[in-house]
Amino acid sequence: MWLSALPFLCLIFPDSAKMSGQTFVLKQIISEVEEEFFKDRAVPTDWDQTIALIGTIHQSINDPKRLERLVSGWSKPRALKDAQKSLDTREIGNDQLKVDNMAQALEFYNQAVLWGPMQGPQNYLLPLALANRSLVLMRMKQFHLAVRDMTMAIESGYPKENKYKLFQRMAKCYASIEDAANAMKCHEKLKESLVSESNLPRKSIQDILQESNNLILNVKRTRKAQSFLDLTSNQTIPEEDPLTISKPHKTISRAHGSVRIQYNDVRGRFVEASKDIDVGELIIRDSPVVHYINPVNSTKNCYACGTNANAPVPCQTCANTAFCSVECRTKANATSHVYDCGLALPDIFWKQKATGSGFATLIGMTLKVSTQQKAGFFTKNGFKAFNAPDLNADPSSKDPTLKNYDIFFNMASHVDPSNFGETLGVALILWKWLDSQGYFQNILPSDLEPFQDQRRNPKVFFTVLLFHFYSVIQSNNHTVQEIGKIDMTAEKFTVGSAVYPHVASIFNHNCDPNTSPIQVGLDQLTFASRVIHQGEEISHIYQAHFGNTPKAKRQEILQSMFHFVCSCEACAEDYPLAQSLPQSFAELGLDPELDRKYEECNLRIQDALEMPGSALKMLELYSERTRLVCKHLKRPHMFYLSSRAAITDCLWVMFGNKSQGLEGHSLQGIYL
Template sequence: MYTARNVVEMRWDNVVDYLNHISEPNKFQNDIKSMKCESELMSRLLTNQQVTQFLSLWLSKLYDKKETRKERKNLETSMFYKTEGNKEFQSKNYNTSLKLYTKSAIYAPSGSLDLPVAIANRSASLFYLERWQDCIKDIELAIKLGYPEKSRGKLYLRIVECYLKLNNKILAARIISELNNSSQYDMTNEQRERLQKMNEIKLQSLSTIDEINDVNHTCNVVNVTESPSQPKLKRLKSGENPNFRSASASIEVKYALAKGRYVVANRNIKKGETLFVEDAFTFVLVNNNQDNTHCHNCCKSNLDIPVPCTECVETVFCNMSCWDEACLSHHRWICPASQMGLLRQIGITHLALKLLCMCATTTNIEKFNDVQQLVTNFNKLAPADVISYGITAVMLTLYLSKYTDFFKDINLKECLASKFSNDEFNIKCDLATENDKLLYVSSLLLRHVLQLICNGHAITKINVTSDDHENKLLIEEQIRIATAIYPSASMMNHSCDPNIINSFLDQTLVVKAIQDIKEGEEVLHCYGVDFRRMSKADRQEILESQYCFTCNCKACTMPEYENFMKRFTALKCPECSGPLLLCDEHDPPMLCSDCGATVFELTYIYKAKQAQVYAKNYFKEAEYYIREGNLEDAVVELKKCLSLRKSVLYKYHEDIITTLDLMAKLYVSIDQRLPAIYHLEHTIVAIEERYGSCSIELCNELNKITDICITYLQVESNTASKFYKNILKKTRRYLNNAQQILDIVYGPWHEIYNEIETKMAILFNILQNFNV
């Protein structure tokens, strides 16, 4: 029996397990098999008093506890960060003070002066960082949030200085005139002297009587027009398909009973052609954006001066427009859940809640219906899982009813039921009573949860970082930024070896062909289980459990794909040096997948394993020397390690690549760039073999080696040597290859693009003196 105390201490997954246990699970699961739609299950759950009473109690305890949560608006926390920010500002550590003032703003209680003061303080850090436009925006935000009127004089002075730095004398002069004509602002003698000097600058810089009169005519602070942070996307080459939103005219949707809706090419498509440019219908950030790096409304990244929500600490926006838009469309109903700590516990169902809110407020009826018609696999998923999702839908419905104004703000008939263009997808409910409304909303929530499981897209990016602890030159990992819904792109079926690739510009999905696709061929997307990254058994298990189908793509049926992943952990064939794989999972014989030779000799296998042990010891010795700062001895040990590994391991074995990568890092550290380049050239071939010729992994490796090449070309004095000229040729080839990958697969908005262009410009200047 659960008491009130331990109910509140239960995590959401424990709540679901408990309710599943007490709600006659066996009988329930059998009944689900005969249910035709979501509302039948939700009707059963909503009328189960054990379920609703327990959920109501859990929510009430969670709500009561929100004032004691660590992650909440708190004056003491806000003041702490403000004080620390002031210390760093006085020490002229402006980047650090910027971060601390942002934290002060995030934790400032709603309605307090601490929020506008923190933003105003942040503007001072931005000023000294010479970020004039950002400084002006922060001042305008501080004023909008209620910065004390009497104290605004110093902020207006700061704006004037920013406009003068930006060489916008007209706008600077307007504010100076306002300050000259007003006595409402408290200003120190020093500030008055600065104003007088600025006034003299104004009179000197304005050349005509008309300009001076124009200044005196208008005295309002003018908003700065934001310069776009990213290049605009190119239009779809073939034009947009009028019958397939956000898709190219070169593709279309078809239907077959065996596979449902799918996408095919209606003309020949060239490698690199853009097939979709689609904005997310909605998204949620993974881990609730704990580092405040992305806007909750548009997914814009790298926010170091976010606009915080005034009620919860977990939500930030890139500007006031996004804040206003989010509040109108969804955040007013989701913010209390954030304050309660609910969103951190419910995973992907957070997106289902946001999706419901977006559907209720959207005016785009066509996109609304695109979302509602996405498949749910209601009758294919495991009944126990469906019940768990149903319990979550009940909880979210009770949350909306008890802790938000959703049911007061939204007329369900007008805002939801009337938008359905096909009654087949509408929930059968007349909405005459409060119970009907709860049933309707909970049924939609369950539908959205189920849709997300098989239609959610991960907004990702490749993160490239150095890791001194692991002693790697660079570590690449694909990180998930958010989960989103793209109704049009969701029409593509899966292949473990897809012919398209996704990339993202904030929340916008860009889909490009990475192969030539012939007219009539299917356009195939990978649902996160690429054959280059996962074994067939693992892929099949995930696809069956989450997407309810058995994959029969060529990567799952053709023999040449069967042992692809094993190649990179294989021994070297004594006959042809190809990958030697175990025929059985544990015991000899071993078979070469290149030449077909069979190795029965236990002696060979034993020697290979012994060599691996010795090589590992050499690698550990190298790591020890690196920690001690003895890089030359570390190189000596790694040479021994590499020699052993090459003698017994397949040339693309991951241990060989790790060794080459570390050796390249060490050679760079001791200013021996030629051997560093030599070692990375071997990793490039292996990376291409593993991830493909159009992979971002290959592009990153090319970017890495060209960093070293460009530095070598700039510092090397013997420019007449054959080595120098050889590196010139290679650098040009590598840069062209990297740019080609970015052009084909991604676009000029990708993070690496500017780096490649900068290096190309440097190389162009160097090549002026050579006939290469």
């Protein structure tokens, strides 16, 4: 099958062969698989043909070890710890600490922690990195994280004779947050360690204990109820929790009561307002079926919960994956991370000079959506819930034990001929990888007996499922974002991808959407970005806004990525780009008094901007301005665009995900 030995060697030993420019190893492997198993076969046009083809391919794999060799041949440096790198980065961290550059010191200690081996002769490097990082965290007043790091340092074998230093530091941390009880406990451990583990002379021991004693006496004297740890922003949060739906929908989980699902032949399924919905109202809050942190952020954001981990907890095995806490690590290591730890997908991205982030993320999600459940979950529910996808199936799950996987399964039904080979390659590679990792052990083959096709064979069943999951993820993934800093201002960054089952199955695309989505943790919250009138369709935007992308380009993007011809109003009436839109009321022959009112609103917004913690006030003012726009103007108009941008940013500032260290940065910089 191989034309020459070179491409073969290139696959097995990617390091040994010369890569041409930006060649992407994973893509290359997948196209080789595609070439070998799919070439000269007709592209299936429907679901049944796809199953039949995958069945035939499984019968024709005559060297079952070869797929496995392809996967295990990837060069995966970050799948392994690296003592030298841990040592080097810790030294740079030490230098930064000496010159009081805390942010840089933290960054390098983070790397030292991630690279530090947990086993083998150099396993002393990890506790040293953790202990040094705890010092930086303490100086940054992140006392809980500092204590956690010291606890991990001790558990992972910090040198016995120096342990007293950590107990001393822990007591100081607890004293700083006026937690006298825990400070006292650390003082007791300090005493014990000084006497039985340290090599210090008696005089030094007495001095240290005396100092620690004084510290605790001080805490007891000045103890206040107030916690020093609350470093969160001082935004005023309204009394009624705006992130929960007050009058929820009867069947769609966490959706506004005033939405209604409709069907027609032209648009398929869509959702409309059954009553007027005001600007700023929460329409739906959705949790993802699966999410994946992209390679650029895999050492910063928590693999399990997505949180920006200021001081990540390392994976025990790979150097690629960050967790925000020991709890998140335990959770991930009981399920999906077992299977992507050794595969080290982000490595492929780093190895290829940081290209292919999207591809690695899609594959990571396909793997994760499978492995966060046990294989038996799919076989047990296979015939009932994962038989044939149906785009028009009810988007509200009837069976909570399916964890919205039934909705997820029904989110794509077409077989995309242009992408068929790649999808098949991904499915085969992932199936083989999971097989080699023992994922399919313990399934009951009899669960698959109700199938009347080749899916009675578990190999075919799971390859079909992986094939389909990859298709669903390709056309239904949303970005997961957070606000991070650039110099002195703040901006939204993409940190990963997620699939939101309800959002994706009820909202259609519109090039002029009437909603603003924001991210709170891993949840996506969709708010009304203007007044949505009864009977009006509620829409999201998948890609390409009419304000900055001409119609022909939009149609091209939507067709190639999502396989539909957009017929929204902006497309039907060919709205002009933003720069050609009207910019006032008077321009359209309306009462100039309206422009005066609009300007007055803007002045009040300017005033509110000057006040700290003013996001709620800003949201009220922007909503008021938006109502004025909605009442008097027809779309398209520049005021609609600026209103949506402002509402979106306000909501982000108030509730959206934020990275660490934004204090002192002008969040207002993101207002448009």
